[in-house]
Amino acid sequence: DAKTTQPPSMDCAEGRAANLPCNHSTISGNEYVYWYRQIHSQGPQYIIHGLKNNETNEMASLIITEDRKSSTLILPHATLRDTAVYYCIVRVGRSMDTGRRALTFGSGTRLQVQP
């Protein structure tokens, strides 16, 4: 799976959009971009994932650049409860050879939402 690079920490004001960047310059064509977060030592929580198109759900939006070498997770209106470590993970989809692969977590970005 391709390596990802994220800033170690970010601050965001409550009510403003939080834009979390992720660099994955070695991503290959069959690798998906996943975002998870971990709130204060709880179990990681799935946020969103995508292959090449931008994706949006009730939690966030995922913007993937056209060359797929980087992406941005957007929390449109951050709240104090969004304070967490956010992980960007690149993983190949299921294949006949590899089966289903486990997620590999890096260091993530520690997002602090300020009141």
Next chain:
Amino acid sequence: NAGVMQNPRHLVRRRGQEARLRCSPVKGHSHVYWYRQLPEEGLKFMVYLQKENIIDESGMPKERFSAEFPKEGPSILRIQQVVRGDSAAYFCASSPDRGQNTEAFFGQGTRLTVV
């Protein structure tokens, strides 16, 4: 996520005892993953199981650790002769068999303390 259930939530063991951690995946999920998180560190993959089979145990220590996912019942992570360095949060995740690429859901973890 209400689906993945781990128990116990907290476990205290003396050095040399055995620890058994249980994980009940989301109903219908046949893929289970175990991760370990040492204090102030990231999540490290340990083992990936698919009903009665170990698919990938590349992250599992060679000694004292074992995992199973029987046809009936929860997945078990077993640590024999625990040492202080085993103190950590252990998380389990599950994913379904269907689909090319689906997200994994995590439980709330078992916090093991070795005294």
